[in-house]
Amino acid sequence: MKDFTYLSPNTLEEALSLRTKYGEEATFLSGGTNLLYMMKRDVRRPKYLINLKNVKGLDSIRWNKEEGLNIGALVNLTKLQHNETVVSHYPILSQSISRIASPQVRNAATIGGNLSQEVWCWYLMEGFPCWMNGGKHCFAPEGDNRYHHTVAGGFICMAIHPSDLAPALYAMNATVTIAGPSYEKKIKIPELLPGYTRIEGRLKQKYVFENTLRGDELIVSVHVPTPSEGTRAVFLKSAARESFDFALASASIVVALEGGSCKDASIVLGGVATMPYKATRVESKLKGATVTTELIEEASSLVFERESPLSMNAYRIQLVKELVKRGLLQACGFEVEYDLTPEALLS
Amino acid sequence: MQFETVEFTLNGKRVSVNAKSTEVLSDVLRERLGLIATKVACGEGTCGSCTVLMNGEPIYSCLTLAFDCKNKSIETLEGLSNDPNHLHPIQEAFVKENSAQCGFCTPGIIMSAKALIDNNANPTREEVKLAISGNICRCTDYSRYINAVLLASKSLREAKKSVQN
Numbered sequence: 001m002k003d004f005t006y007l008s009p010n011t012l013e014e015a016l017s018l019r020t021k022y023g024e025e026a027t028f029l030s031g032g033t034n035l036l037y038m039m040k041r042d043v044r045r046p047k048y049l050i051n052l053k054n055v056k057g058l059d060s061i062r063w064n065k066e067e068g069l070n071i072g073a074l075v076n077l078t079k080l081q082h083n084e085t086v087v088s089h090y091p092i093l094s095q096s097i098s099r100i101a102s103p104q105v106r107n108a109a110t111i112g113g114n115l116s117q118e119v120w121c122w123y124l125m126e127g128f129p130c131w132m133n134g135g136k137h138c139f140a141p142e143g144d145n146r147y148h149h150t151v152a153g154g155f156i157c158m159a160i161h162p163s164d165l166a167p168a169l170y171a172m173n174a175t176v177t178i179a180g181p182s183y184e185k186k187i188k189i190p191e192l193l194p195g196y197t198r199i200e201g202r203l204k205q206k207y208v209f210e211n212t213l214r215g216d217e218l219i220v221s222v223h224v225p226t227p228s229e230g231t232r233a234v235f236l237k238s239a240a241r242e243s244f245d246f247a248l249a250s251a252s253i254v255v256a257l258e259g260g261s262c263k264d265a266s267i268v269l270g271g272v273a274t275m276p277y278k279a280t281r282v283e284s285k286l287k288g289a290t291v292t293t294e295l296i297e298e299a300s301s302l303v304f305e306r307e308s309p310l311s312m313n314a315y316r317i318q319l320v321k322e323l324v325k326r327g328l329l330q331a332c333g334f335e336v337e338y339d340l341t342p343e344a345l346l347s
Numbered sequence: 348m349q350f351e352t353v354e355f356t357l358n359g360k361r362v363s364v365n366a367k368s369t370e371v372l373s374d375v376l377r378e379r380l381g382l383i384a385t386k387v388a389c390g391e392g393t394c395g396s397c398t399v400l401m402n403g404e405p406i407y408s409c410l411t412l413a414f415d416c417k418n419k420s421i422e423t424l425e426g427l428s429n430d431p432n433h434l435h436p437i438q439e440a441f442v443k444e445n446s447a448q449c450g451f452c453t454p455g456i457i458m459s460a461k462a463l464i465d466n467n468a469n470p471t472r473e474e475v476k477l478a479i480s481g482n483i484c485r486c487t488d489y490s491r492y493i494n495a496v497l498l499a500s501k502s503l504r505e506a507k508k509s510v511q512n
Binding site: 244 | 348349351368369371390391392393395398401404405406407410411412414415459477478480481483
């Protein structure tokens with residue numbers, strides 16, 4: 001790793017003012033499972049690391065029925081996954097976290113870090129001079145785009161946003177609180193992770209990151225509202241291996257059912273686009289309708305507005321449609337084949 | 348170059364290392380302290396061979412800065428036993444089940460197993476698989492590791508029972 005100076009502030013104010021002092025040469029560090037990986041590969045070379053793990057007040061989980069769930073950005077993923085409140089009132093989040101990486105990664109990683117992580121594309125990680133690495137090119141379209149790149153279109157960087165938790169939070173209508181040098185703001189997941197949309201302002205930054213955080217901003221907490229009565233939420237992930245791997249596709253499905261009909265649906269997909277992808281056409285098909293297996297079959301074919309596979313990743317399209325179908329069957333209480341391996345979904 | 352004194356508890360004893368900012372825990376354990384049971388294969392947190400326990404939880408020591416270990420409690424394989432004549436029950440079980448082939452992943456798997464058994468005296472097969480899901484083995488199909496962990500937890504339960512009687 002390139003040499004760096006490690007700074008360890010005790011308060012949020014100190015952390016932010018250190019970033020203001022050292023500017024672009026300073027990066028925040030929480031769990032390190034993304035940043036240190038990239039630093040060891042020499043893809044990221046910050047001169048200053050601002051360690052957030054000693055900053056007070058960012059690692060609590062608070063809940064009450066009216067206000068919902070408030071999660072500090074430094075809350076560790078394992079702790080969040082097993083938190084009693086999360087398990088009983090927001091099980092989709094526990095399900096999602098349980099599929100992230102490995103136990104050792106989850107023991108170090110934080111929710112703030114998970115949301116602000118970089119894309120995981122082997123061209124970037126091998127140091128190719130791509131959009132995310134100081135260049136103005138994406139190597140995926142003419143290269144090997146089987147695993148890490150979008151099937152739902154892209155503009156410059158074609159890499160999939162790798163978070164499993166972001167789609168689940170989006171489906172649950174989470175709000176992210178961000179602190180800047182002298183302000184705080186609250187935004188929704190699609191504003192934090194717009195993918196290739198709304199790229200204009202960010203093209204001027206030195207690196208174009210998949211999230212809209214400015215270098216001197218920091219996630220401080222995530223809020224998830226209380227789901228309404230009768231809401232069912234499931235998280236499904238299909239990956240080549242049962243642990244470690246990023247999703248070939250993931251589906252976060254939140255449905256509100258009354259009698260046999262769907263009052264509301266929120267379906268967000270991971271592993272298919274440069275951002276968590278809201279399947280609005282599927283949602284519209286379901287809302288207000290009586291839920292049958294036929295309707296679910298029809299709805300899950302509507303996942304993409306426009307399918308834009310690259311040369312080697314068209315298989316993900318069928319995979320995600322089948323995953324959405326199984327997720328909807330499960331969420332709506334129907335019997336479902338629970339085998340989510342890529343082989344099963346593609347057969 | 349930034350150096351700082353990093354004090355932490357290692358296998359129950361207090362140690363102090365003058366570490367560099369760019370050093371990770373696996374560097375400290377292997378290069379500074381000569382404790383080479385902890386292996387480094389991928390060196391980037393994707394294989395598990397460097398697994399040690401920090402405050403009882405498995406982490407990748409190759410992806411943990413030395414500076415982030417201040418005042419933590421670190422356990423390595425040497426802490427279970429460094430004496431081949433007096434192995435820890437988990438190590439005994441791995442020997443009995445003939446679990447390892449090349450042995451490179453094994454220290455990491457044992458540490459993940461120890462964390463499991465410390466928190467769960469009677470794990471199921473599924474729970475064992477989950478506990479070692481962050482440790483990759485290139486030689487075996489993991490079945491003997493799983494059997495060893497189940498055997499170890501059984502021996503420890505029985506040892507506890509006989510102490511209580």
